[in-house]
Amino acid sequence: MDEHEHDHDHPHPPHAPGESIYDARVKALESSLVKKGYVDPKAIDEIIDTYKDKVGSRNGARVVARAWTDPEFHAWLMTDATAAVASMGYEGRQGEHLVAVQNTAELHNMVVCTLCSCYPWAVLGLPPTWYKSAPYRSRAVKDPRGVLKDFGVELPESVQIRVWDSTAEIRYLVVPLRPVGTEGLSDRQLMDLVTRDSMIGTGLPRAPKIA
Amino acid sequence: MTYRSHADLGGREESRRVVPEPDGAQFHAPWEARAMALTVAMGASGLWNIDESRAARETLPDYERLSYYQIWLDALQKLVDERGILREPSPLAPRMLRAADVAGVLKKGAPTLRTSTRAPRFKLKDRIRTIGGDLPHHTRLPHYARDKLGRIERIHGMHVFPDSNAHGGGESPQWLYTVCFESGELFGGEGAREALISIDAFESYLGPA
Numbered sequence: 162m163d164e165h166e167h168d169h170d171h172p173h174p175p176h177a178p179g180e181s182i183y184d185a186r187v188k189a190l191e192s193s194l195v196k197k198g199y200v201d202p203k204a205i206d207e208i209i210d211t212y213k214d215k216v217g218s219r220n221g222a223r224v225v226a227r228a229w230t231d232p233e234f235h236a237w238l239m240t241d242a243t244a245a246v247a248s249m250g251y252e253g254r255q256g257e258h259l260v261a262v263q264n265t266a267e268l269h270n271m272v273v274c275t276l277c278s279c280y281p282w283a284v285l286g287l288p289p290t291w292y293k294s295a296p297y298r299s300r301a302v303k304d305p306r307g308v309l310k311d312f313g314v315e316l317p318e319s320v321q322i323r324v325w326d327s328t329a330e331i332r333y334l335v336v337p338l339r340p341v342g343t344e345g346l347s348d349r350q351l352m353d354l355v356t357r358d359s360m361i362g363t364g365l366p367r368a369p370k371i372a
Numbered sequence: 373m374t375y376r377s378h379a380d381l382g383g384r385e386e387s388r389r390v391v392p393e394p395d396g397a398q399f400h401a402p403w404e405a406r407a408m409a410l411t412v413a414m415g416a417s418g419l420w421n422i423d424e425s426r427a428a429r430e431t432l433p434d435y436e437r438l439s440y441y442q443i444w445l446d447a448l449q450k451l452v453d454e455r456g457i458l459r460e461p462s463p464l465a466p467r468m469l470r471a472a473d474v475a476g477v478l479k480k481g482a483p484t485l486r487t488s489t490r491a492p493r494f495k496l497k498d499r500i501r502t503i504g505g506d507l508p509h510h511t512r513l514p515h516y517a518r519d520k521l522g523r524i525e526r527i528h529g530m531h532v533f534p535d536s537n538a539h540g541g542g543e544s545p546q547w548l549y550t551v552c553f554e555s556g557e558l559f560g561g562e563g564a565r566e567a568l569i570s571i572d573a574f575e576s577y578l579g580p581a
Contacts, residue, residue: 184401194410213398275381277429323567324567326569330483
């Protein structure tokens with residue numbers, strides 16, 4: 162199998178040419194594996210549906226919103242995130258060993274995987290393209306403030322930046338600071354303020370809409 | 373033994389910006405979704421483990437030119453070819469993931485925590501120095517954090533050791549620690565307050581300061 166050989170002399174951006182080649186290759190490999198009895202095609206559909214519809218960053222947003230309003234849950238989340246998150250029904254693949262880290266006025270947490278693309282699937286779903294990209298993986302540890310600027314985030318010099326490189330099977334969830342002026346909001350409304358990027362630490366939660 | 377990872381990118385010279393993406397964006401072509409799911413399904417077959425899978429990806433010679441799911445698919449193809457899965461007689465898979473079992477299997481995941489069989493060598497706040505030099509095998513100790521002074525910040529129990537598990541050496545669990553460094557120690561110059569950076573490090577990556 163060397164269909165991608167002819168790409169070798171032509172560096173190209175991700176997702177450029179090669180696409181139809183890969184389309185054909187996935188189909189060929191899947192059908193061979195199905196024929197040999199290694200793969201159930203319905204299982205493939207089921208996995209895709211799971212990460213399209215069920216397991217995504219809204220899981221994490223629900224966890225964070227609850228942590229903002231329920232001090233007991235927050236304490237549990239900070240001491241045993243795996244169990245606290247599992248109690249809300251989110252557990253398993255790429256969330257087997259979770260640690261939650263709390264942002265404060267003095268400390269900003271940010272998560273990366275410089276070696277591949279380890280990411281807490283159980284609470285955030287599949288990682289976005291930038292998280293897996295060379296610019297993020299190389300610069301997040303060496304120039305985190307520069308990376309934050311790429312996301313339009315500038316933090317005061319007094320804020321300590323803390324980067325977590327997920328080099329083993331521990332997965333990290335950032336609990337962002339609850340925005341001011343959100344006292345009267347329901348958990349549902351709070352959830353909508355919690356962006357995916359704010360739970361990776363490359364963004365901040367949305368400001369509440371003035372009612 | 374020659375082994376070269378093309379995936380160890382932390383701290384590397386890089387002038388490109390990070391391009392943010394809206395929440396919810398997942399796949400940029402339908403084949404990406406199928407490549408992801410096929411990889412997950414075959415990962416559940418028991419024919420190889422996640423560390424062998426990562427090793428197959430990071431040693432792809434054209435790793436840096438491929439997009440993420442191209443890497444996944446090429447690595448899956450490589451494992452299939454290496455194990456002779458499509459040849460006769462093909463090896464028996466320990467399991468086949470059926471549609472009805474997907475939810476249960478994903479919910480269970482593959483925890484790497486193992487029962488502690490010895491005491492940890494280090495305790496919280498201990499000063500350590502990471503090992504240096506070349507590691508000619510799959511490893512989870514990034515280059516930027518080799519031969520550096522850090523401090524033990526968390527202790528996670530004994531976990532499957534990828535350096536062994538990726539090469540047929542078995543799980544050989546080791547104590548796993550979060551080790552924190554100052555950015556000046558890792559990258560020089562910028563000053564200690566610039567940032568704190570941690571890795572999760574297996575015990576054999578660490579020695580006394």
